Amino acid sequence: MHDLFRAPVGEIVRVENLSFRYSQGLPEVLRGIALSFEKGSVVGITGPAGAGKSTLLSCINGVIPHYTRGELKGVVLLKGQEVSRLTFGKLAPIVGTVFQDVDFQTVSITVEEEIAFGPENLGVEPHEIEDRITRSLESTRISSLRNRAISTLSGGQKQRVAIAAVLSMLPELLLLDEPTSELDPIGTREVFDAIFRLNREHGMTILVVSQKVEHLVDCDRLIVMSEGSIVLDGKPRDVFMHQDKLATIGVAVPEVTAFVIALARETGYPLSPERLPLTVDEAEAFLSAFFREWKHMQWRRS
Numbered sequence: 001m002h003d004l005f006r007a008p009v010g011e012i013v014r015v016e017n018l019s020f021r022y023s024q025g026l027p028e029v030l031r032g033i034a035l036s037f038e039k040g041s042v043v044g045i046t047g048p049a050g051a052g053k054s055t056l057l058s059c060i061n062g063v064i065p066h067y068t069r070g071e072l073k074g075v076v077l078l079k080g081q082e083v084s085r086l087t088f089g090k091l092a093p094i095v096g097t098v099f100q101d102v103d104f105q106t107v108s109i110t111v112e113e114e115i116a117f118g119p120e121n122l123g124v125e126p127h128e129i130e131d132r133i134t135r136s137l138e139s140t141r142i143s144s145l146r147n148r149a150i151s152t153l154s155g156g157q158k159q160r161v162a163i164a165a166v167l168s169m170l171p172e173l174l175l176l177d178e179p180t181s182e183l184d185p186i187g188t189r190e191v192f193d194a195i196f197r198l199n200r201e202h203g204m205t206i207l208v209v210s211q212k213v214e215h216l217v218d219c220d221r222l223i224v225m226s227e228g229s230i231v232l233d234g235k236p237r238d239v240f241m242h243q244d245k246l247a248t249i250g251v252a253v254p255e256v257t258a259f260v261i262a263l264a265r266e267t268g269y270p271l272s273p274e275r276l277p278l279t280v281d282e283a284e285a286f287l288s289a290f291f292r293e294w295k296h297m298q299w300r301r302s
């Protein structure tokens with residue numbers, strides 16, 4: 001069957017020397033950002049409050065400069081076209097955003113109406129809207145909620161409705177800003193599962209901002225922002241090796257990772273990115289290797 005969500009390989013976002021301040025006289029909240037994203041990847045962005053994460057997303061989805069003005073320098077290109085020159089009609093099929101506050105974003109009573117809203121506004125034919133609703137619900141595993149009132153749903157369910165409502169517009173790039181900040185661990189897991197499944201099964205390009213670093217370990221790439229700049233950018237495993245640097249800007253590494261780094265420091269055990277455990281399963285494997293080697297003691301401090 002034709003896969004509505006699948007996008008070809010190539011560069012989808014290019015950001016060149018991007019700086020932004022909300023108004024004259026205020027400090028720059030983005031300072032010389034340069035980035036390029038490949039289609040089909042999942043990129044995580046983390047960083048402390050006020051780092052400029054949401055502002056960066058606003059520059060990519062066109063909220064800046066189309067709604068929020070300010071002093072913008074540099075360029076943001078989506079599929080080679082300048083965001084500042086694209087109308088919202090042109091932007092909508094390229095980039096969809098799930099904002100942090102889904103209650104604010106929600107406009108309808110029922111799940112089905114909410115998911116139909118975007119394509120209706122884009123003037124999509126009714127039979128195709130029907131198809132998109134079905135597929136968006138399936139992709140986020142909420143088909144059973146189709147006729148429910150949104151007000152009766154759990155936080156994790158509401159977040160997945162918000163994602164489905166953006167998916168129904170078939171964006172090539174999905175931006176998510178703190179999609180689980182209000183959720184308990186089960187809701188958080190449901191939402192991250194849905195995000196990674198969209199990438200795996202449909203090749204969707206995803207940019208997700210979150211402070212829950214343990215859920216970003218499976219991203220293809222992790223970007224750490226602080227004070228309007230990118231301070232680290234690489235595979236999560238490489239980024240989490242920089243625990244001290246992350247700590248100085250107020251970003252934690254996953255708990256199991258922190259535990260193993262402390263153990264390695266205490267004993268002198270050599271760590272490398274390949275060995276660094278990011279999940280409980282990896283930590284379990286790491287620890288059994290660690291204790292197997294314990295008896296040789298070459299790496300232990302005397």
Ligand SMILES: Nc1ncnc2c1ncn2[C@@H]1O[C@H](COP(=O)(O)OP(=O)(O)OP(=O)(O)O)[C@@H](O)[C@H]1O
Pocket residue numbers: 022023029047048049050051052053054055056
């Ligand atoms: N509309 C606005 N007008 C003026 N300043 C703003 C506006 N929105 C954000 N800022 C400021 O810009 C800076 C970056 O904000 P931004 O929301 O992009 O950070 P963030 O990394 O998303 O933070 P958080 O983790 O709290 O969501 C902050 O100092 C913030 O106070």
Ligand SMILES: [Mg+2]
Pocket residue numbers: 053054055177
């Ligand atoms: Mg934010």
